Amino acid sequence: MNINITTYKSAIIAMLCVVASCDLIDYHPYDVRISGETDVNATNIERIEQQCQGKESVKVAVIGDSHRWYDELQYFVKTVNRRGDIDFVIHDGDLSEYGYTQEFTWARDYLSDLNVPYVALIGNHDCLGTGRDAFRAVYGATNFAFIAGRVKFVCLNTNALEYDYSEPIPDFDFITAQATDRMGEFDCTVGVMHARPGDDVFNNNVDDVFHYYMTQLPGLICCINGHGHSLKHDDLMGDGIIYHQSTSLDDRIYLLFTFNNDGTYSYEEVAF
Numbered sequence: 001m002n003i004n005i006t007t008y009k010s011a012i013i014a015m016l017c018v019v020a021s022c023d024l025i026d027y028h029p030y031d032v033r034i035s036g037e038t039d040v041n042a043t044n045i046e047r048i049e050q051q052c053q054g055k056e057s058v059k060v061a062v063i064g065d066s067h068r069w070y071d072e073l074q075y076f077v078k079t080v081n082r083r084g085d086i087d088f089v090i091h092d093g094d095l096s097e098y099g100y101t102q103e104f105t106w107a108r109d110y111l112s113d114l115n116v117p118y119v120a121l122i123g124n125h126d127c128l129g130t131g132r133d134a135f136r137a138v139y140g141a142t143n144f145a146f147i148a149g150r151v152k153f154v155c156l157n158t159n160a161l162e163y164d165y166s167e168p169i170p171d172f173d174f175i176t177a178q179a180t181d182r183m184g185e186f187d188c189t190v191g192v193m194h195a196r197p198g199d200d201v202f203n204n205n206v207d208d209v210f211h212y213y214m215t216q217l218p219g220l221i222c223c224i225n226g227h228g229h230s231l232k233h234d235d236l237m238g239d240g241i242i243y244h245q246s247t248s249l250d251d252r253i254y255l256l257f258t259f260n261n262d263g264t265y266s267y268e269e270v271a272f
Helices: 005-021 040-052 070-083 101-111 131-138 172-178 204-215
Strands: 057-063 088-091 118-120 144-148 151-156 188-193 220-225 232-234 243-245 253-260 265-271
Touching (some): 040 088, 204 220, 220 253
Parallel strands (some): 188 220
Antiparallel strands (some): 057 253, 232 243
16 A cells, blocks of 8 residues: 555644644643733733822722632622722732642633732642742732832732742741832832731741731731631731731622721621
8 A cells, every 4th residue: 555655744734733723732730831911910010000099098809719719709800890999909819729720820811800900919729739830920929019009018928838948938028128119109008918927838937027027017007818718807916917817719708998098997898
């Protein structure tokens, strides 16, 4: 039987094109190939700062721990979009369950339907496998800060257990720098993190030190965290600085804060 080599090669190429076009080739869940938008936080921070410039107060919706509850995440987005009075959203970590790349892109795509900008922090589940790389690719740095109105939001990676001391977590140098970085553009500060002091993934050898560094930030109003899967509002160190903990999204509750430029604030727990 004679086989035309040229015809044979063409048939193989055609077959491979059909397979590829049908999306039958799937990558390993920890293969960090990102399709769609990347560096989401930087893009949205620019929007937040522009839209909140000159405001006397900002209204912020806070959620976290959406890692197993994608239906609830989509419903949260619809709920926020119906309100029209929220300036931006903070997701305080655990977008994924296993650190799979696709989990990050699913969460990103659902949250991209918000009518307002949002930022996301890294959670302990987001550090599993190659999740740290996927998070950085989709969202950017794991420590970042921005200003809304005249309130600075200092967002921190506090998942020390997941890093086994390979990086400084929490990063005291970063926290210290935020006290003076862009000085003159803000009057007060809000700390945001996934795990609070005392949590199982926090470096609890430095609980008191961490809190001291946070209180050196100008006009620290309060701190916000996730991870605990329950609502809490605790004066952890007995000095009047409250740590507000969001719950997991299966409870269908988000925290709604109003932060004023004079350092006062209020909050409510909103069921949806």
